[in-house]
Amino acid sequence: MLDWHDAMRPLFEREEKCFEAHRDRWVAGGRVDRWVAIRGDDVVGFWDSLGEAVEAVQQKFGDAPVYIRQVAVEDSPQVIQRLGG
């Protein structure tokens, strides 16, 4: 039986590749710190805050999964020491 994380593993892999393929161009184009939404290979749009991005995506796609992330030059390490994994 798949656990929750195994079941979620394939989700957003395509959108992650799309994000990485566009990141350098977005950084060079002044999109750093803006929030981008991606569905499949399609870039839905950019917003100044996560709240604006979520609201716009909810209105357009309802509860369907849409990849949302803040554009950064590079990913800083994310640490949660209290989790066992």
Next chain:
Amino acid sequence: MSASLVPPPPPSFSMGGPVRGRVASIIVYGAKDAQSQLHRFEALIDTGATATTIKDSQAQALGLRMLRRQQFNTANGPVVLTVYAMHVIVGGRQQNLVLRKTIEVVGSTNLFGEMLYGMDMLSEGTLTMTLDAHGNGNWDWR
């Protein structure tokens, strides 16, 4: 000379509470969006977490929107976790001093407690803790 000094702007929020045994917690209200019923969390203030974290089961129960999957470093090594969006309200000492915004929260099946209040939120202000030899004292965040 003193006439040219500009006083610092007042803090937009001010919160605080007791620290007991080096453990400090803050009450956070969270929901899917501003229209949904709020759930009350007692969140552990955790300067060792870069991201605010809740249980996956709670994220699903609240119907939080999944944003992506992302790798995190934990005490047991790297893991890939789901990141959600949550509308949060954090109350202040005065009713008009409230932090209200949509933030990213990380979902974990292996979380001790209800919520970890991480540096992503704490960096919105300045956290000060005063502790005695027993790890008891007060925290202040503004």
